[in-house]
Amino acid sequence: xxxxxxxxxxxxxxxxxxxxxxxxxxxxxxxxxxxxxxxxxxxxxxxxxxxxxxxxxxxxxxxxxxxxxxxxxxxxxxxxxxxxxxxxxxxxxxxxxxxxxxxxxxxxxxxxxxxxxxxxxxxxxxxxxxxxxxxxxxxxxxxxxxxxxxxxxxxxxxxxxxxxxxxxxxxxxxxxxxxxxxxxxxxxxxxxxxxxxxxxxxxxxxxxxxxxxxxxxxxxxxxxxxxxxxxxxxxxxxxxxxxxxxxxxxxxxxxxxxxxxxxxxxxxxxxxxxxxxxxxxxxxxxxxxxxxxxxxxxxxxxxxxxxxxxxxxxxxxxxxxxxxxxxxxxxxxxxxxxxxxxxxxxxxxxxxxxxxxxxxxxxxxxxxxxxxxxxxxxxxxxxxxxxxxxx
Amino acid sequence: xxxxxxxxxxxxxxxxxxxxxxxxxxxxxxxxxxxxxxxxxxxxxxxxxxxxxxxxxxxxxxxxxxxxxxxxxxxxxxxxxxxxxxxxxxxxxxxxxxxxxxxxxxxxxxxxxxxxxxxxxxxxxxxxxxxxxxxxxxxxxxxxxxxxxxxxxxxxxxxxxxxxxxxxxxxxxxxxxxxxxxxxxxxxxxxxxxxxxxxxxxxxxxxxxxxxxxxxxxxxxxxxxxxxxxxxxxxxxxxxxxxxxxxxxxxxxxxxxxxxxxxxxxxxxxxxxxxxxxxxxxxxx
Numbered sequence: 213x214x215x216x217x218x219x220x221x222x223x224x225x226x227x228x229x230x231x232x233x234x235x236x237x238x239x240x241x242x243x244x245x246x247x248x249x250x251x252x253x254x255x256x257x258x259x260x261x262x263x264x265x266x267x268x269x270x271x272x273x274x275x276x277x278x279x280x281x282x283x284x285x286x287x288x289x290x291x292x293x294x295x296x297x298x299x300x301x302x303x304x305x306x307x308x309x310x311x312x313x314x315x316x317x318x319x320x321x322x323x324x325x326x327x328x329x330x331x332x333x334x335x336x337x338x339x340x341x342x343x344x345x346x347x348x349x350x351x352x353x354x355x356x357x358x359x360x361x362x363x364x365x366x367x368x369x370x371x372x373x374x375x376x377x378x379x380x381x382x383x384x385x386x387x388x389x390x391x392x393x394x395x396x397x398x399x400x401x402x403x404x405x406x407x408x409x410x411x412x413x414x415x416x417x418x419x420x421x422x423x424x425x426x427x428x429x430x431x432x433x434x435x436x437x438x439x440x441x442x443x444x445x446x447x448x449x450x451x452x453x454x455x456x457x458x459x460x461x462x463x464x465x466x467x468x469x470x471x472x473x474x475x476x477x478x479x480x481x482x483x484x485x486x487x488x489x490x491x492x493x494x495x496x497x498x499x500x501x502x503x504x505x506x507x508x509x510x511x512x513x514x515x516x517x518x519x520x521x522x523x524x525x526x527x528x529x530x531x532x533x534x535x536x537x538x539x540x541x542x543x544x545x546x547x548x549x550x551x552x553x554x555x556x557x558x559x560x561x562x563x564x565x566x567x568x569x570x571x572x573x574x575x576x577x578x579x580x581x582x583x584x585x586x587x588x589x590x591x592x593x594x595x596x597x598x599x600x601x602x603x
Numbered sequence: 604x605x606x607x608x609x610x611x612x613x614x615x616x617x618x619x620x621x622x623x624x625x626x627x628x629x630x631x632x633x634x635x636x637x638x639x640x641x642x643x644x645x646x647x648x649x650x651x652x653x654x655x656x657x658x659x660x661x662x663x664x665x666x667x668x669x670x671x672x673x674x675x676x677x678x679x680x681x682x683x684x685x686x687x688x689x690x691x692x693x694x695x696x697x698x699x700x701x702x703x704x705x706x707x708x709x710x711x712x713x714x715x716x717x718x719x720x721x722x723x724x725x726x727x728x729x730x731x732x733x734x735x736x737x738x739x740x741x742x743x744x745x746x747x748x749x750x751x752x753x754x755x756x757x758x759x760x761x762x763x764x765x766x767x768x769x770x771x772x773x774x775x776x777x778x779x780x781x782x783x784x785x786x787x788x789x790x791x792x793x794x795x796x797x798x799x800x801x802x803x804x805x806x807x808x809x810x811x812x813x814x815x816x817x818x819x820x821x822x823x824x825x826x827x828x829x830x831x832x833x834x835x836x837x838x839x840x841x842x843x844x845x846x847x848x849x850x851x852x853x854x855x856x857x858x859x860x861x862x863x864x865x866x867x868x869x870x871x872x873x874x875x876x877x878x879x880x881x882x883x884x885x886x887x888x
Contacts, residue, residue, distance in 0.1 A: 231776050235631065244627045254623035262775035264638060264782035426680035432686055 217277050221260065224273040235259050239288035249278065361599040363419055413438050446555065449490065451521030452481045458562035462590055463520055466562070470518075478511060483538055484525045485545035485579075486552060504548055508555040516602045517552060517559035520590065523579040524565060530578050549582050559583070560598040564590040615651040616786075616794045617646065624781035625652060634738055634760035636775070638724075639783030642828025647761040648783075648849055649719035652761065661758070662719045663705035665726045671733030674706040674720075675743050675752075697747050706737060707752055715756035724767040731774035739777060786829060788815065798833050799840070809849035810836055813859040817866070820875060827865035835864040 218233050235451045236259040245251035253274060259272045413436040420435035443583055448470055450463060470477055480490035480502065489501035528535040561583045563576065570576045570587070580587045588598035609625045611617035617625070623850075625648075628635035653660035655747045663674055679700045685778055686694045693699045696780050703711075709718040723731060737743045741754035762778065764770065777814045786794060788811060814835070838861045839849075849859055857866075 229776050235779075239627045239631055242630050244630050245623065250619065251623060254620040255627055257620070258624040258627060258635075258779045262636070262770075262778070262780040267782065336635070422684075423683055426684045430684055570666055 217273075218257075218260075220274050220277050221292035223268070224269055226261060226266055226273070228267060232260050272578065300319040317571075322512055329401050359582060360479075394492065415439055444474060445511075445515045446470065446474050446478070447517045448477060449513045449517070449519045450479060450481050450482060450487065451519075451523075454484050455484075455522055455524045456564075459590070462564050466520060466590065476515075478515070482521070483536075484521070484522075485529050485536070486519075486548050487536055487539075487541045487545055488548060504552070508552065513557065515556055518598075518602075519559070519561040519583075520564070521561070522563055522565045523561070523576045523587075524573055525575045527574050527578055530575060530582075546578075546582055549579075554581070558602050559586065561587040562590045562594065562598060563587055567594075609652055609655050609668075612651045614797050615647060616649075616790060616797060618650075618784075618786075618790065621781055621783065624779050628761075628779045629656070629759055629778075632757040632759075634762055635779045636764060636770070636778040636780050637783060638764050638766055638781070640785055640826075640828055641765060642830035643783045643785060644829060645783060646719065649717055649721075649761040652759065653717040654860040656717070658714060658759065658760075659707050659716045660719065661709040661712070661716055662721060664721045665723055665730070666673075667725050667727075669726045669730070670727075672704075673731050674704040674734070675737065676704050676707055676745060677702040678747050701745060701747060709750055709758045710741065710754040710851045711786045712758070713755065716758045718760045720760065720762045722765055723762050724764040724770065725806075731770050735773060735777065774810075791829070791832070794829060795836060796834065799836060802840070803846065804835065804847040806839070806849070807836075808852055809846045810839065816864065817859070817862070817875065820878060823866075823871050824868055824876065825866075825871060827867075831865050831867070835861060840866050853873045 214233070214237065218228060221228050236256055239245065239255055239259060241254075245255040256274075257267065257270055261267060261328050333580060415437050417435040417437045420437070421433065422435040424435055425431065448467070450467065456463065466478065470479075482490050486504065488505075489503050490507065491501050493500055525537075526535070529537060533542055534540050535544060546603065561579060563570070565573070567589045572581065576587075586598070586601055588594040588601075608622075609617070609629065610622055624635055629652075637648060639645055649662070650660060652658075678697075679702055683694055683697070706718065709716045725871070738760060741757050742751060744751050772814045791811060791814075792807065795802065797810070799807075810832075814827065817823075820844050842861065844860050863872070866875060
């Protein structure tokens with residue numbers, strides 16, 4: 213029974229090892245857990261999951277396995293729509309939205325309708341079609357009004373206390389798909405650090421000197437080392453204005469985190485797509501343009517290139533000369549990005565739009581092709597993935 | 604070894620899942636790794652486990668410069684060098700210059716000890732890997748004196764982490780894991796209850812109300828934690844602030860008194876004041 217559970221966990225994207233399973237069995241044998249399901253849940257989680265961002269997944273697999281409900285598991289594997297699980301900030305509704313709730317017959321009715329829709333969706337999910345989540349104007353955008361009232365968990369109506377613990381999915385906020393904070397980004401960016409001792413040996417290595425002197429029976433043996441630097445160099449290009457306005461906060465965080473993390477960080481702005489010039493100061497973007505060719509000359513190919521942009525625009529803006537919405541461009545954006553990529557082979561594109569939407573926007577697809585599929589969502593895990601490609 | 608079960612103490616409220624994780628670690632004699640928001644009582648847990656089970660506690664606080672070796676022992680080569688130049692006789696026995704670390708101390712304990720390795724993520728990324736063998740076998744070798752140090756009793760090892768660095772898989776696999784979630788209102792009431800048993804019910808209710816309201820303010824850089832709540836209540840009591848002053852319905856005074864104890868950085872205070880101002884304005888309209 214546990215072997216099946218073990219393999220289901222592995223299928224669900226968790227990576228418990230055999231040692232950990234054996235520990236769990238040992239603990240069960242030692243009688244650490246009583247006979248209740250709750251105890252077993254806590255014990256198995258403590259043994260098998262070592263990362264709180266995976267608790268949510270564990271809860272889902274646990275629920276699926278121990279209620280024998282395959283749906284939940286399938287839903288998990290085919291990507292649970294995070295749109296359901298609403299973020300804190302969105303809880304604050306405007307007066308208009310509240311009025312709209314009233315117009316729909318008040319809060320109670322709305323919740324009733326929501327419950328029905330969720331049930332219906334679960335049915336359809338099996339058929340493989342998803343239909344909640346993308347329509348931003350749906351009145352159900354309002355159900356964040358009281359998240360406590362809505363059970364998104366798979367089996368919320370069970371009245372056994374034990375069922376509730378994992379069905380509540382309290383750890384969903386910790387899923388690394390969700391929020392990017394400055395600190396999170398810094399931690400992610402830190403993986404890009406590569407310390408190297410560069411330059412002249414001009415620092416006294418006290419420890420080594422003492423060590424060598426002592427081993428030398430007291431005869432002084434001075435040791436020097438060069439200073440340690442973070443040797444990584446980053447060129448950051450940020451899309452600004454237009455459709456990016458929705459993503460300003462996350463981009464700001466990304467930017468401020470990157471700024472404090474790297475000594476060699478150069479940043480430039482562009483609008484929608486890169487063309488023959490970029491700029492450094494957004495207020496004076498028309499006055500102080502920097503030719504893109506100058507950038508490729510100035511910064512060597514040891515720089516790593518990171519684009520941040522939603523790549524959401526008309527495809528003409530990418531493939532045709534003169535396609536830019538702001539000015540007449542002699543050469544198409546696709547030509548310019550190819551030039552940049554030729555100079556900077558280590559490049560990624562971070563996209564704040566959720567991954568599910570990428571296939572539906574032609575310009576994103578196009579950009580992704582131009583980037584050789586090196587596009588990643590602007591989330592902590594996306595950043596992680598991207599950084600791995602930069603090494 | 605008939606172990607007592609850990610079930611919280613008179614000054615520490617442990618949730619069911621925390622008790623389970625601790626008891627599993629105690630029974631199977633494996634380390635337990637505790638993570639959680641700052642101020643949720645990770646370090647305190649070790650102190651309380653030691654008190655509850657009646658074991659001595661050894662604390663090893665990790666800094667960014669700490670090396671795994673320092674927990675085991677240090678060879679003080681400089682002292683030996685000095686002694687050799689002064690012609691001290693001690694210099695001939697290298698054992699005189701071996702300084703014991705916390706892990707060694709814990710291994711030598713005559714009763715089963717609790718060993719706290721605090722904030723392991725502060726150290727170098729390789730630090731946990733360097734301790735694998737020691738934590739697994741509970742023994743290590745002193746090369747200078749060719750001596751094998753073996754634990755008399757396998758200590759209960761409690762390791763805390765603030766998530767600043769990812770810990771290596773090989774290390775994680777050897778530990779039990781527990782994430783201290785931020786307590787819900789009910790648990791929080793019990794926690795405050797054990798710290799301030801004579802607190803008036805009304806003040807407690809109003810304070811918690813105000814506290815969770817502040818935590819829910821979107822965009823705070825650092826949300827106030829349990830330890831900050833306890834400090835704040837201490838202040839409220841010291842200043843003898845009546846519960847009515849905490850109530851937000853009172854539009855003139857909707858900033859909770861002494862909120863400096865809860866919000867620790869300038870931007871947060873600023874953001875909070877702005878929100879309160881907006882709130883007040885919308886109410887007077």
